[in-house]
Amino acid sequence: MLPELQQLGFTRNEANVYLAALKLGKCSVQQLATSTGLNRVTVHGIVEKFEGLQIFLRTYDGKRRRVTPVDPSRLQFLLRKEEEQLGTKKAVLENIFPALQEMFAKNQRGLEVLTFQGEEGYRRICEDVLLSKTEILEYANIDLLTKAIGGYIQTNYLPTKHKLGLKAKFLFVDTPGARRYIQDNYMHPHRAPMEAKFIDHKVFDIDTYLVIYDEKVALLTPSNMHAVIIKDKAVSDSLRPFFFFLWERAGEALSNKNL
Numbered sequence: 001m002l003p004e005l006q007q008l009g010f011t012r013n014e015a016n017v018y019l020a021a022l023k024l025g026k027c028s029v030q031q032l033a034t035s036t037g038l039n040r041v042t043v044h045g046i047v048e049k050f051e052g053l054q055i056f057l058r059t060y061d062g063k064r065r066r067v068t069p070v071d072p073s074r075l076q077f078l079l080r081k082e083e084e085q086l087g088t089k090k091a092v093l094e095n096i097f098p099a100l101q102e103m104f105a106k107n108q109r110g111l112e113v114l115t116f117q118g119e120e121g122y123r124r125i126c127e128d129v130l131l132s133k134t135e136i137l138e139y140a141n142i143d144l145l146t147k148a149i150g151g152y153i154q155t156n157y158l159p160t161k162h163k164l165g166l167k168a169k170f171l172f173v174d175t176p177g178a179r180r181y182i183q184d185n186y187m188h189p190h191r192a193p194m195e196a197k198f199i200d201h202k203v204f205d206i207d208t209y210l211v212i213y214d215e216k217v218a219l220l221t222p223s224n225m226h227a228v229i230i231k232d233k234a235v236s237d238s239l240r241p242f243f244f245f246l247w248e249r250a251g252e253a254l255s256n257k258n259l
Contacts, residue, residue, distance in 0.1 A: 008075065013038055017046045021056065021069040028066060053078065112231040122149050125211075125218050125227055126157045132213040136168040137243045140209040141222075143177040148222040158185055162192045171246055173206060174198035186256050193257055197250035212239050 005015035013036075020035040021027065027035075033043045047067055050056040055075070057068045116125055126149075129136060146153060161168075172178040182196045209220040215236050220227040230236075 014046050026066050026068045114229045116227040118225050130160055134214050137212040139171040141173040141206055142181050143175055144222040145209050166192050168194045170196040172198050173201045195253040195255045197253050199250050
């Protein structure tokens, strides 16, 4: 039962001492030390702790100190007490969380730039985008991205995005693959709401995937699997008008809003 007791919060030594005491019944610290193979000082410290938790009781035979284990139902009581304390902590945190976030935001200065590389880095960026609280704006060559992490997009990213109902606008380089991506993944009921426009590849033949969300901008270059997230309101606010400048000139939008 050592692993199970450790899952309850006991260290391995504490679990050994506890089980030994249950087996021995009323005993001395020296008997516990002999039974567990631990030194007397270590056992004494554990016994003191358990007496404080009232898992053990201190008794005496004449002048000789004895350790007496308490009914294991005491562990259930302690667990219920922890649950009550956790509930109180959650309520306190919920109450002060907005103020903590406000304090943190006021102390942010300058650009925060995070760099990523490889498939794992791209997955982390996708996970961050899925936390977006604003409409997601994507300007990209989707063929290059699906070639790099298409499996992850299909099995993880898109199912989560649809479940969350995250709203998005897409400006994609116009290719058969891009149109097929929208048709297969979005033009069905119960998909995340989106609008998509396509730009002639002769006009914008790009090797970059740009995502604007919240106060962040993610730039991915699938050709070398490098990427950055720029967290700065001024940057994101500057790039949104650029996105919509192109959006307004890209022709008619394909939408799934009425599906």
